[in-house]
Amino acid sequence: MSETTRTYRPRRDRMWFLRSRAYTIFVIRELTSVFVAWTIAYLLLLVAAALDGALPAFTAFAAQPWVIALNLVALAATAFHSVTFLNLAPKATVVRLDGWRVPAFMIQGGNHTAWLLVSAVLFWVVTR
Amino acid sequence: MSAKATRAARLTGGERTITLEISRFRPEQDSEPVFETFDVPLRDDWAVLDGLNHVKDQLDGTLSFRWSCRMGVCGSCGMTVNGKPRLTCGTFLTEFGAGPVRIEPLKGFPVIRDLVVEIDDFLAKLSHVKPWLIREGEELPLTAEYAQTPEQLEAYKQYSMCINCMLCYSACPVYVLNPDFLGPAAIALAQRYNLDSRDQGDRLDLLNTDEGVWGCTFVGECTSACPKHVDPAEAIQRYKVTAAMRSVLPWGRR
Amino acid sequence: MRRTPEPYLWLLFSGGGVVAALLLPVLVLLFGVLMPLGLVDWPTQAELAALLDPLLVRLALLVVVVLCLFHAAHRIRFTSEEILGVARFDLAVAVLCYGAAVAGGVVAALLLF
Amino acid sequence: MIDVLIVGGGGAGLRAAIAVAETDPSMTVAVVSKVYPMRSHTVSAEGGAAGVIADGDTLDEHAYDTISGGDWLCDQDAVEAFVAEAPRELMRLEHWGCPWSRERDGRVAVRPFGGMKRMRTWYAADKTGFHLLHTLFQTTLKYQEIVRYDEWYVTSLVVDDGRVHGVVAVEIRTGRVEAIAARTVILATGGCGRVFPFTTNAAIKTGDGMSLAYRAGAPLKDMEFVQYHPTGLPFTGILITEAARAEGGWLINKDGYRYLQDYDLGQPTETPKLRSMELGPRDRLSQAFVAEQNKGRTVETPYGPVVYLDLRHLGEAKIEARIPFVRELCRSYQNLDPATDLIPVRPVVHYMMGGVHTDLHGATPIAGLFAAGETACVSINGANRLGSNSLPEILVFGARAGAAAAAFAREHREGEAAAVRSQGADEQRRLRRALESGGTGPRIADLREEMQHTLEGAAGIYRTHDTLAKAVETLESLRERAADARVDDHSTTFNTELISLVELHVMLDVAETIVTSALNRTESRGAHQRLDFPARDDERFLAHSLVHRAPSGTPSVGLLPVALTRWPPGERIYGRD
Numbered sequence A: 001m002s003e004t005t006r007t008y009r010p011r012r013d014r015m016w017f018l019r020s021r022a023y024t025i026f027v028i029r030e031l032t033s034v035f036v037a038w039t040i041a042y043l044l045l046l047v048a049a050a051l052d053g054a055l056p057a058f059t060a061f062a063a064q065p066w067v068i069a070l071n072l073v074a075l076a077a078t079a080f081h082s083v084t085f086l087n088l089a090p091k092a093t094v095v096r097l098d099g100w101r102v103p104a105f106m107i108q109g110g111n112h113t114a115w116l117l118v119s120a121v122l123f124w125v126v127t128r
Numbered sequence B: 001m002s003a004k005a006t007r008a009a010r011l012t013g014g015e016r017t018i019t020l021e022i023s024r025f026r027p028e029q030d031s032e033p034v035f036e037t038f039d040v041p042l043r044d045d046w047a048v049l050d051g052l053n054h055v056k057d058q059l060d061g062t063l064s065f066r067w068s069c070r071m072g073v074c075g076s077c078g079m080t081v082n083g084k085p086r087l088t089c090g091t092f093l094t095e096f097g098a099g100p101v102r103i104e105p106l107k108g109f110p111v112i113r114d115l116v117v118e119i120d121d122f123l124a125k126l127s128h129v130k131p132w133l134i135r136e137g138e139e140l141p142l143t144a145e146y147a148q149t150p151e152q153l154e155a156y157k158q159y160s161m162c163i164n165c166m167l168c169y170s171a172c173p174v175y176v177l178n179p180d181f182l183g184p185a186a187i188a189l190a191q192r193y194n195l196d197s198r199d200q201g202d203r204l205d206l207l208n209t210d211e212g213v214w215g216c217t218f219v220g221e222c223t224s225a226c227p228k229h230v231d232p233a234e235a236i237q238r239y240k241v242t243a244a245m246r247s248v249l250p251w252g253r254r
Numbered sequence C: 001m002r003r004t005p006e007p008y009l010w011l012l013f014s015g016g017g018v019v020a021a022l023l024l025p026v027l028v029l030l031f032g033v034l035m036p037l038g039l040v041d042w043p044t045q046a047e048l049a050a051l052l053d054p055l056l057v058r059l060a061l062l063v064v065v066v067l068c069l070f071h072a073a074h075r076i077r078f079t080s081e082e083i084l085g086v087a088r089f090d091l092a093v094a095v096l097c098y099g100a101a102v103a104g105g106v107v108a109a110l111l112l113f
Numbered sequence D: 001m002i003d004v005l006i007v008g009g010g011g012a013g014l015r016a017a018i019a020v021a022e023t024d025p026s027m028t029v030a031v032v033s034k035v036y037p038m039r040s041h042t043v044s045a046e047g048g049a050a051g052v053i054a055d056g057d058t059l060d061e062h063a064y065d066t067i068s069g070g071d072w073l074c075d076q077d078a079v080e081a082f083v084a085e086a087p088r089e090l091m092r093l094e095h096w097g098c099p100w101s102r103e104r105d106g107r108v109a110v111r112p113f114g115g116m117k118r119m120r121t122w123y124a125a126d127k128t129g130f131h132l133l134h135t136l137f138q139t140t141l142k143y144q145e146i147v148r149y150d151e152w153y154v155t156s157l158v159v160d161d162g163r164v165h166g167v168v169a170v171e172i173r174t175g176r177v178e179a180i181a182a183r184t185v186i187l188a189t190g191g192c193g194r195v196f197p198f199t200t201n202a203a204i205k206t207g208d209g210m211s212l213a214y215r216a217g218a219p220l221k222d223m224e225f226v227q228y229h230p231t232g233l234p235f236t237g238i239l240i241t242e243a244a245r246a247e248g249g250w251l252i253n254k255d256g257y258r259y260l261q262d263y264d265l266g267q268p269t270e271t272p273k274l275r276s277m278e279l280g281p282r283d284r285l286s287q288a289f290v291a292e293q294n295k296g297r298t299v300e301t302p303y304g305p306v307v308y309l310d311l312r313h314l315g316e317a318k319i320e321a322r323i324p325f326v327r328e329l330c331r332s333y334q335n336l337d338p339a340t341d342l343i344p345v346r347p348v349v350h351y352m353m354g355g356v357h358t359d360l361h362g363a364t365p366i367a368g369l370f371a372a373g374e375t376a377c378v379s380i381n382g383a384n385r386l387g388s389n390s391l392p393e394i395l396v397f398g399a400r401a402g403a404a405a406a407a408f409a410r411e412h413r414e415g416e417a418a419a420v421r422s423q424g425a426d427e428q429r430r431l432r433r434a435l436e437s438g439g440t441g442p443r444i445a446d447l448r449e450e451m452q453h454t455l456e457g458a459a460g461i462y463r464t465h466d467t468l469a470k471a472v473e474t475l476e477s478l479r480e481r482a483a484d485a486r487v488d489d490h491s492t493t494f495n496t497e498l499i500s501l502v503e504l505h506v507m508l509d510v511a512e513t514i515v516t517s518a519l520n521r522t523e524s525r526g527a528h529q530r531l532d533f534p535a536r537d538d539e540r541f542l543a544h545s546l547v548h549r550a551p552s553g554t555p556s557v558g559l560l561p562v563a564l565t566r567w568p569p570g571e572r573i574y575g576r577d
């Protein structure tokens, strides 16, 4: 409306994600997805090896220190992903029973229980 | 205000002080903001806003900022206090120990002067999401209400508590990077009507867009910043579910 | 109204998020850490092949792969735009990210079937 | 040329704007407001809005409660119109989406309120004004024909030959002074609590509309009637709503004694009893506080004497459910929790019963000039407003003023461009002078503070001739010194100091009319208590005070008889059936 005043528009802060802890955590949370992708790639290599009869070559590859190191990071990243993702779920899904809103911690608890169960079952299936 | 403030000073002596580092931008003389420091009395019951009023009333009459209710309900006194978006009338000086307290205008908005920012953009967005009750067909006569049980009220109540203070916009990196994003409060207010059992409108076309709910990447800081527990992040994620379901289900679009 | 693909992408992203959250940590733990370190024995070639034999398992695996890759692609798309400030090239970034995910899915399909 | 220009974007202003837009979409409506409309002070109202809806309640009972609450200074025809339309207006708000609190069956819930014989106060938890204002504001957004001038400050009315032609306003952001031509103007600028040092009112409540009308030659009515609310937080003046008492809160003195029983307000009961004890009218409760203070039974604090509001026996659950905002305010602004702690409270200036004199349709004696809301005095509040009558008032009379202004604008198409231009230019020069040269004298804040303390001392809960007469002199000297008030800020961009200066002059006008009217009324009635004339005097003063600005600039007070219809003056009885 006013041509007589000039406003100050700050320049874009390139390092915005370092400006606060919350932003940094957000960015880390998002970047866990890189390791999700890595994990998938790694598992595909395993499947390929298993189907092609090249499992020993794969286990040798997997035993290299840098691969183990990478997978340790991937483990941390995917676990972080799981925790954050399952915690955020109640935001998108508000459950109401007869007008009573199921509190977030219950939904989160349910999610984490499911995660543990699935993990246990998989562990059992693979190592049995 | 000054009256109360100075009276407080007289009654308790005024020995402790705290330093305020205030961002100044005077378009006639500054090409970009500069900081100026002021010492103000530090009292247990003083909010940051009381400190600013002390500056304006006693030290430098040229300082500009908005405020009105001093009870956290008019939504005009939002500023960046030590890096965080806060309502200055509800933030006590004692929270900052020995200080200093750095006070800047809300980030993410053009600065008009000193601590005053331009929020016309939000008002345009607010109008855009049709934040009013939409009814179809016959209106009830003025002797009867649209019945709404306490449970139905509860379903949207939280989203109706928004005081338009803009803290959530300031906290949202997506908005700061992309001013076209509809933003947390506007979407929360759209949801306030969507979830109102009396509303018969449809805001899918307004919200189901790249600048609408899909602009949000769920940073979640809007909710942390909100002084009224509106939880705009939740409002947005919930509408994402709605919009996604209505997009894939054949009967979703009327 | 202008149609937007975002709802579909978001559904894929969310599905991928859930699948990844539930499955991936235990899989990396087993195949990426415990087995390579020798703490748990590798299954034999035959056992693995048997595990992958049922069609249903292979289909499920394909779905998992595609969803997880979409999940990653979606987040990488937005995060890179936010961090690097390249939102105005969204179309290109999106094509790149989702393209990679689709490619990964195709590779997986070829492998499995 | 604007058909209806509304000064003020609070409840009254926005309701008027919608009334115009709804009656005639071809009209142009402008809302000029010194803050964004949703910042207006209506947003702070907590307790509720009265309107007869409950089974067994009647319009006559609401009228009688209002009239006796107002100590028979209400115009009874106005009250009858008011109580009849209030329920419809509140229902209209419901139809626009206001989140009124509900009964289990889905019907609107009502609660008891001070001075009301029946449960008839609609509420939206304890943020009634907030929800009401936001509902109105959001509803105005759907009308294209409502034009807004946000953050424009109106400095004068353009009046020529007894007819209004528009306003002069400054755009705060740019400092641009503009004359806006309009066929009709509605003043809806709210109250003037900031004239006093200790008030529940927001910073913006400086009585602008009253001064605008007064300077333009319209009379102000009943300005001596200033309401003290009995329960404000010390220091901040934040209001603890009457709903806290309606839900069962007790007022106790330093000995833990429910002292109201000593002041002819009934006997203590466990559960709240309507029109009794803590649910007595505000004037009587505030006066009882002063009496306790004189007996030495209040508690001294750095911010003056206080008594306690005790909500502890209500329990946390009820407090959370019914008055959560009270808890939030106590926690955030006083660092205490009403579920476990006593709340220190004292009477604080809350509401202005007086204002711009209007008829039942909001019309002032100046043609084309209307007023509504707290800035107006239609005379439904008399000598003491009942809690929860103001929100319905701003709706009922906002709507009436809007409709009347629209009708007037339809019939009077002529404009007076010359007057608008020349008065616009005058005002421009005046403000430029203030801006450029400014003064070098005392600080605005110091003058304001002195004025506020003068008013508190002279026109507080109890008044006498001598202090009032002395206040008249002090105000005169303040006005002289204000002419040279120091202005540091010479910028045209968002110059809030310039606005404070204008507001100071405005408040001095208002203060002067309050003190003069109080001096003239040699009786005690409602909120106006003269120690030197302790009795009500219906012989002489069953009449409104009308204060005009004499050509010399000084106020002159006259009287206007009260309109009585069916309720002859009687005794105000509380706590006794």
Ligand SMILES: Cc1cc2nc3c(=O)[nH]c(=O)nc-3n(C[C@H](O)[C@H](O)[C@H](O)COP(=O)(O)OP(=O)(O)OC[C@H]3O[C@@H](n4cnc5c(N)ncnc54)[C@H](O)[C@@H]3O)c2cc1C
Binding pocket: D007, D008, D009, D010, D011, D012, D013, D032, D033, D034, D035, D036, D037, D040, D041, D042, D043, D044, D045, D046, D047, D048, D049, D050, D128, D129, D152, D153, D154, D155, D188, D189, D190, D191, D200, D201, D202, D204, D205, D208, D209, D239, D241, D350, D351, D372, D373, D374, D375, D387, D388, D389, D390, D391, D392, D394
């Ligand atoms: C804390 C508190 C609690 C209350 N609780 C209740 C309650 O529970 N029930 C009840 O019935 N009543 C209550 N009241 C009283 C009631 O809220 C007010 O009387 C009513 O809201 C006034 O509304 P209004 O529209 O007249 O003015 P406001 O809402 O004050 O609006 C005034 C408008 O005028 C504008 N304005 C002023 N001057 C200028 C100018 N010079 N130029 C341009 N614009 C200008 C302002 O920007 C604003 O938009 C309460 C009051 C307070 C202070």
Ligand code: SF4
Binding pocket: B161, B162, B163, B164, B165, B166, B167, B168, B169, B184, B185, B188, B222, B225, B226, B227, B228, B229, B230, B231, B232
């Ligand atoms: S959602 Fe919360 S933070 Fe955002 S404007 Fe509304 S009240 Fe303020």
Ligand code: F3S
Binding pocket: B171, B172, B173, B174, B175, B183, B184, B215, B216, B217, B218, B219, B220, B221, B222, B223, B232, B233, B236
């Ligand atoms: S911070 Fe921003 S990205 Fe979404 S969750 Fe809140 S709007």
Ligand code: FES
Binding pocket: B067, B068, B069, B070, B071, B072, B073, B074, B075, B076, B077, B078, B087, B088, B089, B090
């Ligand atoms: S001054 Fe109103 S919210 Fe702070």
